Amino acid sequence: MTDPVALLTRRRLLEFGGASGLTLGGLWRAQAAAPAVVTRAPIRACILVFYYGGPSHLDTLDLKPNAPAEIRGEFRSVATSAPGVRVCEYLPRLARVMHKVALVRSVTHAATLHDSASIHALTGRPLDGPDRELFTPLPQFYPSHGSAVAALRPGARAEVPFASVPFPFRNVHEVPCQGGGFLGSAFDPLWVECDPANRRYKAEALHRADGVGPARLDGRRALLGALDRVPAGDPLRARTEKAYKLLDSVAVRRAMEIEREPLRVRERYGFGPEAVATGEGGGGGNGAEMGYARHMRGQNLLLARRLVEAGVPFVNVYDFKQQGQNWDAHFKGANQHKTHLLPQADQSLSALIEDLDDRGLLDTTLVVAMGEFGRTPKINGDGGRDHWPNCYTVVLAGGGVAGGAVYGASDKIGAFPAADPVTPGDLAATIFWRFGIDPATEITDRAGRPHRVAAGEPLRRLFGE
Numbered sequence: 001m002t003d004p005v006a007l008l009t010r011r012r013l014l015e016f017g018g019a020s021g022l023t024l025g026g027l028w029r030a031q032a033a034a035p036a037v038v039t040r041a042p043i044r045a046c047i048l049v050f051y052y053g054g055p056s057h058l059d060t061l062d063l064k065p066n067a068p069a070e071i072r073g074e075f076r077s078v079a080t081s082a083p084g085v086r087v088c089e090y091l092p093r094l095a096r097v098m099h100k101v102a103l104v105r106s107v108t109h110a111a112t113l114h115d116s117a118s119i120h121a122l123t124g125r126p127l128d129g130p131d132r133e134l135f136t137p138l139p140q141f142y143p144s145h146g147s148a149v150a151a152l153r154p155g156a157r158a159e160v161p162f163a164s165v166p167f168p169f170r171n172v173h174e175v176p177c178q179g180g181g182f183l184g185s186a187f188d189p190l191w192v193e194c195d196p197a198n199r200r201y202k203a204e205a206l207h208r209a210d211g212v213g214p215a216r217l218d219g220r221r222a223l224l225g226a227l228d229r230v231p232a233g234d235p236l237r238a239r240t241e242k243a244y245k246l247l248d249s250v251a252v253r254r255a256m257e258i259e260r261e262p263l264r265v266r267e268r269y270g271f272g273p274e275a276v277a278t279g280e281g282g283g284g285g286n287g288a289e290m291g292y293a294r295h296m297r298g299q300n301l302l303l304a305r306r307l308v309e310a311g312v313p314f315v316n317v318y319d320f321k322q323q324g325q326n327w328d329a330h331f332k333g334a335n336q337h338k339t340h341l342l343p344q345a346d347q348s349l350s351a352l353i354e355d356l357d358d359r360g361l362l363d364t365t366l367v368v369a370m371g372e373f374g375r376t377p378k379i380n381g382d383g384g385r386d387h388w389p390n391c392y393t394v395v396l397a398g399g400g401v402a403g404g405a406v407y408g409a410s411d412k413i414g415a416f417p418a419a420d421p422v423t424p425g426d427l428a429a430t431i432f433w434r435f436g437i438d439p440a441t442e443i444t445d446r447a448g449r450p451h452r453v454a455a456g457e458p459l460r461r462l463f464g465e
Contacts, residue, residue, distance in 0.1 A: 040463060042154070042436030043399045045308040045361075048145065049301065049317045049349065049369040050122065052169050053114070053327030054392075056375035056385050058414045059337050060088050061393040062105050064377075071377050071413050074334050082404030090342040093350035099404045100353055100362070102396045102462050106408025106417035109373070109389050109424055114171050114323055117372035117389055122177040122316075124428030124454055133171055140176035143443075145431055146314035147180040147187040148453055152437045153313060159249045162187065163307050164316040165300050166194030166201065166293060171323040178316070182445040189316065192256055192303065196293035199271075201256045201303055255310035258303055268355070270298035270347040281331045282382075286324035288340040293321070298348035305355055308365055313435075319345070327371060333384035353397045366399025366434055368427070377413040391416050394427060399434050400463045407462055425456030433458035 058064060063077040063086065077086040080098035087095050094101070109126065111117040115134045116127045123142040143151070150161035168174045168191070180187035192203045254260070272295045279287025288294065297319060304315040320326030329336040349369055356362040374392025375385030391410045397403075408420035429439035432454050439454035 040400045040434075040465070041364075043366050043434045044364040045313050045315070046145075046149070046366045046368065046399070046431055046435070047301075047304045047308065047315045047317065047352070048122075048431075049304075049367070050118075050169070050319060051327050051345070051369065051371040052118070052318055052320045053323065053329075054117070054371045054373045054375060054387060055327045055341070056329065056333060056337065057105070057391070057393040057410070058375060058377065058385070059333065060091065060342070061103055061395070062410055062414055063088060064412065064414055067377075067413050070379050073379060075338070085404060085406055088337075088342070090338045091346045093346045097350050097353050097397075100357065100397055101403060102401045102405040102407060104394045104396065104407045104422050104427075104459070104462075105391075105410055106420050107370075107392050107394050107422045107424070107427070108417055111373070111389055112387050114328070114372060114387075115175050117387075118169075118175045119177040120424045121370065121372045123181070124425045124456065134175070135172050137173045138176050140179055140181040141445075142177075142451070143181040143183045143187060144178055144189075144316070145428055146189055146316055147183055148432065148443070149314045149435055149437065150180075150187045151183050151443070152432070152435075152441060152453065154436050158311050158313050160190045160252045160307075160310075160312045162189040162314045162316075163192055163252075163312050164189040164318065165192045165303055165307075166296065167191075167318065167321045169318045169321055183443065190252070190312075192307070194293045194296050194300070196274075196296055199258075199296065199299065201258060203252075203256060251310040252307065252312065255306040255312075256303065258299060258306065261302065261306070265355075266299065266302065269302040269351045270344055271295055272297055272344045275325075279325065281324065281329070281336065283331075286328070286331070288320070288326060288329070288336055290325040291320045291322070292325070294340075294344075297344045298351070301348040301352045302355075305352060305359075305361075308356075308361065309359070329375070330380065330384040330386055331382045333375070333379070336384070349395070356398060362398040363400060364398075366401070366431065367395070367397040368431065369395040369397075370427075374414070377415045388415075394422075396430075396462065402462055402464060405462060407459060422459065423456050425454055426459060427456070429454035429456040430458045430462075433460075434463070 059073055059075050064072050065077055076089045078089045080095040082098040085098055109120050111120050111131050113131055113133050116131045119127045122144050125142045146162035168178055190203055192201050274295045276289050278284050279290040281287035300317045304317050307315050356365050373387055373389035376388045408422055409418045411418040432439050441453045442450040443453055444450050
């Protein structure tokens with residue numbers, strides 16, 4: 001039987017100094033010119049913030065002030081700390097840290113529906129078959145970025161190599177892009193779930209059963225070892241050992257005790273208003289104001305910082321749990337963004353970037369903030385925008401990225417890339433490359449078929465290479 005996590009490196013990519021084929025041209029903006037060739041040390045961690053539902057790039061990070069009213073919408077653009085880079089007026093805090101941020105304004109793929117698009121965004125691979133929502137559960141095939149990093153990251157294995165906060169996200173069913181896929185459950189994340197009523201977090205895997213202290217647990221483990229006939233390489237043994245290690249993970253358990261943070265720090269990331277009974281989206285049934293645990297959106301990013309400090313290399317933060325009650329602003333989109341969506345996102349993302357920098361962690365931690373797609377150039381009859389995967393914007397910060405840079409460009413109405421198109425596979429390759437993982441590394445599925453870990457090429461030029 002083929003080992004589902006057998007790793008084969010068929011070839012190496014060009015030296016890091018080689019170009020990826022995607023150039024910045026006249027759209028490259030940075031505060032200081034980077035050397036032509038730089039070999040950077042691998043990052044230690046990545047925090048991926050997933051804005052589930054699809055933020056409008058045209059109302060956030062790629063405004064078109066010269067377009068017709070039905071395209072440009074009602075928001076004004078404002079200057080930022082990066083010369084020549086402008087963003088939405090409702091992102092004032094992010095504007096102040098833009099010299100630490102890179103914008104990729106030409107991300108593109110073909111999936112127009114949430115499930116298909118989320119799978120492509122978070123695994124770097126399109127869903128097999130037609131573009132669709134999943135009305136019956138579907139097993140995950142390709143691993144999520146965090147799972148692939150957990151399997152392939154060079155160096156000593158972390159106690160918790162991958163964590164996800166604060167819940168699995170779902171449409172009709174939990175979207176199959178959040179775990180190990182064919183790598184197996186050994187590379188699923190540690191799920192850290194939110195307790196919104198008490199404004200705290202918990203992870204069942206880190207808690208012993210009632211009445212089972214360390215001595216009793218050691219006795220059980222010794223008895224299991226004496227009786228266990230499972231071969232050393234069997235996945236069941238690996239899962240058992242992982243479970244025991246999690247129970248001993250003091251640093252991660254303490255990281256989840258977010259109440260240890262001074263109140264001024266917690267407030268820096270922001271507490272939002274709690275969910276309300278009725279939303280404005282589509283006549284009352286939907287809207288971000290109804291989002292589960294929405295008052296903890298900022299605290300989720302603070303927890304991500306604490307987990308990185310505790311040694312977790314990869315943390316996913318899912319900004320909303322349920323489809324419709326998230327960034328999916330088909331109805332009254334301007335009000336949804338300026339009232340319910342952007343204020344918390346602006347405060348918490350900027351706080352995360354500044355906090356990592358203040359603590360000396362930004363250079364070694366890559367922050368990726370993205371949705372599954374953008375929104376239509378033209379505002380619909382309900383004052384919202386609909387799904388649009390053809391062109392949208394992704395935020396990168398830290399991890400050696402050139403602050404103040406803009407990679408790629410959309411056309412004059414934000415509909416399609418006008419320069420340097422970037423795929424979800426390219427973003428995946430960038431993340432892996434920054435961890436020191438060759439994107440050409442092959443992983444085999446359970447049928448023994450090889451798959452390159454990333455389908456794209458790293459955005460090396462964004463990192464001065």
